Amino acid sequence: LAMATMDIIQYAGGAPANFLDVGGGANEQQVRQGFEIILSDSHVRAVLINIFGGIMRCDIVASGVVAAARSLGIKVPVVVRLEGTNMELGHKILRESGLNFTVAAGMKDAAEKVVALARASETAPPPP
Structure with a gap:
């Protein structure tokens, strides 16, 4: 899924900075740590979380995303x-x-x- 995600971002006109596969058994803390790793790259303009939850439950990922966004003060879309x-x-x-996530249908x-938001964040002034 990670490689397909990178391919479709390129197809949409974007350039993925990196990717992270949290694997099938990730918990909230591991999702948070994943955000820390990704956001340590100053070239990241937006984050796409693309989950097909078979083994990995979507509610666990969502809880981890919310916890990470709250604790890290994520400033990118x-x-x-x-x-x-x-x-x-x-x-x-x-x-x-109550956080500003963009939910995608497919x-x-x-x-x-994510490409549109990344482009918009490139032209926006830096967050405070």
Whole structure:
């Protein structure tokens, strides 16, 4: 999924800075650590979380994303695409968090949204 995600971002006109595969058994802390790793790269203009939850439950990923966003004060746009186990619960967690996530309906939608947001963040003034 990671390589397909990078390919579709390129197809949408973007240039992935990097990728991180949290694997099938990740917990909230590992998702948070993944954010820390990705955001340590100053070239990252937006983050796309693309999950097909078979083994990995979408609600666990969503909880980790919310916890990371709250504790790290993420200043770049975050696009989230969840498909699979507990997807509806994952979407609910994101919606009810009060944080500004962009939820995508599929891989193409996610890629188009993250590329547009990354381009917009390149021209925006730096966050305070």
